[in-house]
Amino acid sequence: VVAEQAVIEEYERSLQFDEECLNAMLDGLDASDRVICPVCRKNNLTVRNHEVLCQCGLYISTQGMTERKLRLLLESSVTEHSQRCFHSPEFTVTSGMEEEASLLMSCPV
Structure with a gap:
């Protein structure tokens, strides 16, 4: 029993x-519909009022961006890279003296 x-x-x-x-x-x-931040890979991105934000400090000014559009752009970029390279791309935010911030994808190789 x-x-x-x-x-x-x-x-x-x-x-x-x-x-x-x-x-x-x-x-x-x-x-x-959520998009994980490609920079910190921890938090979800927030897309609102012409800006993309993350708790990690990522801030990018955008025009007409939605979470869906951003996710599709990131997915297609990573997919295109993975068709030629087996390394995972890295993302950083770049900005020049007079330029607005941009999200840059690069390969560690």
Whole structure:
């Protein structure tokens, strides 16, 4: 009887873990419009009022940018790079004396 109870408890813990994993995956699907910052690779970018922002300090002035458009641009750039190189590209923010900030993708090789 004790062994059966232990098996049942283990089964219930396993079901609970599976449910938590499924809920986490579904939460991730809800965040599909989100774009992870390519510079810090931790935070989600915020796109609003002609600007792209990140908690890491990234700030880029834009015109007509949406999260969807930004995600597509980043995905296509990384995909194009990966077709020619197996290294992951790195992203930095550059700005000149009179230029506005730009997002620069470069290869570490």
